[in-house]
Amino acid sequence: MDHLDGHAHLMIVSDLDYTMVDHDDPENLSLLRFNALWESEYRHNSLLVFSTGRSPTFYKQLRQEKPLLTPDITILSVGTEITYGESMVPDDGWVEYLNHNWDRDIVMEETAKFPQLSYQSSTEQRPHKVSFYIEKGHAQEVMKFLSESLANHGLDVKIIHSGGICLDILPSGAGKGKALEYLQDKFRSNGKLPTNTLVCGDSGNDADLFSVPEVYGVMVSNAHEELLQWYAQNSKDNPKTIHATERCAAGIIQAIGHFELGPNMSPRDVMDLSGCKVKSFNSGHEIVMFYLMYERWRRGEVENTDSTIQKMKNISHATGVIVHPSGVERSLVECIDAFVPCYGDKRGKKFRVWVDRVSSSQISADAWLVKFDKWELSDEGRHCCLTTVLLNSKFVQPESAEGSILVHVHQTWLDGFAARDQTTWIF
Numbered sequence: 001m002d003h004l005d006g007h008a009h010l011m012i013v014s015d016l017d018y019t020m021v022d023h024d025d026p027e028n029l030s031l032l033r034f035n036a037l038w039e040s041e042y043r044h045n046s047l048l049v050f051s052t053g054r055s056p057t058f059y060k061q062l063r064q065e066k067p068l069l070t071p072d073i074t075i076l077s078v079g080t081e082i083t084y085g086e087s088m089v090p091d092d093g094w095v096e097y098l099n100h101n102w103d104r105d106i107v108m109e110e111t112a113k114f115p116q117l118s119y120q121s122s123t124e125q126r127p128h129k130v131s132f133y134i135e136k137g138h139a140q141e142v143m144k145f146l147s148e149s150l151a152n153h154g155l156d157v158k159i160i161h162s163g164g165i166c167l168d169i170l171p172s173g174a175g176k177g178k179a180l181e182y183l184q185d186k187f188r189s190n191g192k193l194p195t196n197t198l199v200c201g202d203s204g205n206d207a208d209l210f211s212v213p214e215v216y217g218v219m220v221s222n223a224h225e226e227l228l229q230w231y232a233q234n235s236k237d238n239p240k241t242i243h244a245t246e247r248c249a250a251g252i253i254q255a256i257g258h259f260e261l262g263p264n265m266s267p268r269d270v271m272d273l274s275g276c277k278v279k280s281f282n283s284g285h286e287i288v289m290f291y292l293m294y295e296r297w298r299r300g301e302v303e304n305t306d307s308t309i310q311k312m313k314n315i316s317h318a319t320g321v322i323v324h325p326s327g328v329e330r331s332l333v334e335c336i337d338a339f340v341p342c343y344g345d346k347r348g349k350k351f352r353v354w355v356d357r358v359s360s361s362q363i364s365a366d367a368w369l370v371k372f373d374k375w376e377l378s379d380e381g382r383h384c385c386l387t388t389v390l391l392n393s394k395f396v397q398p399e400s401a402e403g404s405i406l407v408h409v410h411q412t413w414l415d416g417f418a419a420r421d422q423t424t425w426i427f
Contacts, residue, residue, distance in 0.1 A: 004047070004192070006192060008047040008192070008194035008195065009042070009046050009194070009196070009262065010045075010047075010194065010196050010197075010262055011047040011048075011194035011196070011197045011198070012042075012049065013051050013176075013180055013197060013200065013215075014048075014051065014200040014201075014252060015050075015200060015202060015206050016050055016052040016059075016062060016068075017053075017062075017202075018203070019201055019202045019206070019220055020034070020068070020248065020252065021062065021066050021068070021249075022247055022248035022249065025247075030249040030250040031248070031249045032352060033266040034266065035067060035355075035356070036266050037253060037263070037264070037268075039288050039354075039356065039358045039372075040267050040282070040284045040287075040288040040289070041262065041284070041285070043357075043358050043359070044282070044283075044358070044360070046194075047072045047073065047194060048069060048071045048072055048073075049071055049072065049073040049183075050071045050075065051176045051179065051180070051199075051209065052076060053077065053078045053166070054076060054124075055077050056076055056077075057123040067354055067377065069356050070086050070356050070357050074088060075176060077126045077128070077129045078129055078160060078168050078170060078175065078176065078205050079174050079178055079179035079180075079208065080098060080126055080127070080128035080170055080174045080179075081128075082179055086357070094179070095127075098128045098173060102128060102157075102171040103155060104127065106155060108130065110149045111130065111132065113149070114145075114146060116135065116142050117132040117133075117134055117142065118132060118133045118134075119133075129169070129170050130169045132166075132168075133166065133167070134161075134165060134167045135165070139161045139167065140161075143167070146159060150169075156171070156173075157170065157171060157172055158170045158171065158172045158174060160205045162203040162204035162224070162226065163203050163205075163224060164224065164225075164226070166205075175205075175208040176205060176206060176209050177210075177212050178208065180208075180209060180215075181212055184197075184212070196216065196259075197216065198216045198217070198255060198259065198261060199212065199215050199217045200217070200218050200220065200252050200255070201220075202224055203226065203227055204224065204227055204230065206219075207234075210231070210234075210235055210241055211234070211235075215240070216240045216241070217235075217238075217240060217242070217255075218243075218254070218258075220244050220246070220247055221245050221246055228243070231243065240259070242255060267288050273293050273302075281393040283358065283360035283368050283370045283393075284358040286315075286370075286391060287358055287370060288355060288358075290312075290406075291374065293308075293312065294353060294427055295351070295352060297339070297342070298343070298351060300344030309339075309340055312339075313336055315405055316406045317332065317405050317407045318333065320332035320408060320409075321409070322335050322408075322411075323410040323411060324422075325411040325413045325418070325422070325425065332406055335426060339426050346378070349378065350377065350378060351376070351379075352377045353376050354375050355372045355373065355375070356372065357372055358372040366392055366393050367391065367393070367407075368390075368404075369388065369389075369391075370391055371386075371387070372387055372389075373385070373386060373387070374387045378424075380419070380421070382417060383418065383419040384413070384414040385413060386411065386412050386413075387409065387411045389408070389409050389410075390407040390408040390409075392404060392405045409427070
């Protein structure tokens with residue numbers, strides 16, 4: 001969150017499984033569409049929060065499987081853990097708060113009396129969360145008697161049924177909604193409450209999010225029955241909450257447009273990238289567009305013409321240099337020439353490119369230093385470079401297609417994600 005000097009323009013708080021991530025979409029297209037929109041339009045002035053029922057272990061596993069962006073804040077284990085940044089620094093204040101009126105040993109003793117409950121994996125059992133599987137037909141009865149039993153022991157707990165088969169027991173002060181309210185209070189006390197907040201979910205453990213006052217909400221089109229029932233009973237007349245007609249991340253993009261929270265045209269939805277311009281210089285937009293052109297060239301999804309290559313040369317300084325992650329230094333123009341024969345070499349194959357954590361600083365009147373992670377997904381796996389780019393920005397007339405010039409590119413492999421065949425890594 002250090003990249004923001006003041007209020008976030010927008011804070012998106014999204015569940016992951018079947019909300020941000022569509023596990024029925026092997027190409028991850030809706031997620032990649034969101035990624036491109038976020039990094040090009042929102043990363044520099046907004047906050048991305050993932051709020052998931054997953055434990056840290058399962059969350060990190062998902063990040064290995066899917067092209068997820070790095071959030072500013074992660075709410076884990078159904079709102080019982082809050083962490084910050086890529087290194088996931090825990091919020092100790094939240095831990096202290098949840099310790100009140102919580103006795104995990106008593107919860108374990110009482111739940112053992114219900115044979116309908118079976119423990120989830122050990123990784124999902126957390127200091128302030130005990131998690132089970134339960135058959136759908138037994139859920140309501142077990143929740144009723146278990147609530148009474150724990151209350152008789154003086155415990156104030158919250159029992160959440162989600163996804164049809166999952167049951168979580170938490171301190172009453174926990175949950176996704178309570179965690180969000182805690183964050184809002186911290187922002188408010190620092191004078192940095194986001195201008196707008198959009199919460200996004202698909203299952204019962206997301207209902208708490210939609211109960212937070214003054215937030216916008218979107219239930220994605222594939223939302224579970226238990227969330228839709230909660231919505232019908234509690235929030236159907238709330239104009240700030242919608243049931244999207246699009247699945248998962250596409251539904252989140254739809255909600256951004258519906259509530260007029262900002263741009264909602266993903267660069268991946270733009271057919272003619274050369275005509276996609278912004279009113280003022282935006283380094284995230286420039287970087288996303290460059291690598292999207294790169295991806296489409298190799299997938300054979302743009303015209304194989306001299307003009308396409310010339311556009312890439314037009315945004316590269318004549319004496320510009322790129323330092324390959326192997327340490328080899330080449331001119332940008334030479335790299336583009338070497339790139340020409342790669343047209344369509346990834347056609348029909350698993351090949352996607354995206355950027356993450358785009359940040360920039362202005363170092364002179366017309367120069368920007370931009371840092372980001374550049375990812376490639378191919379049949380050979382996932383590879384990533386930590387990338388630094390020097391951009392010479394040119395504030396030009398609207399009819400011009402050029403917004404900035406690449407002067408210098410420097411890349412180093414992210415630990416564990418170096419390409420085995422480094423000759424295929426071009427930019």
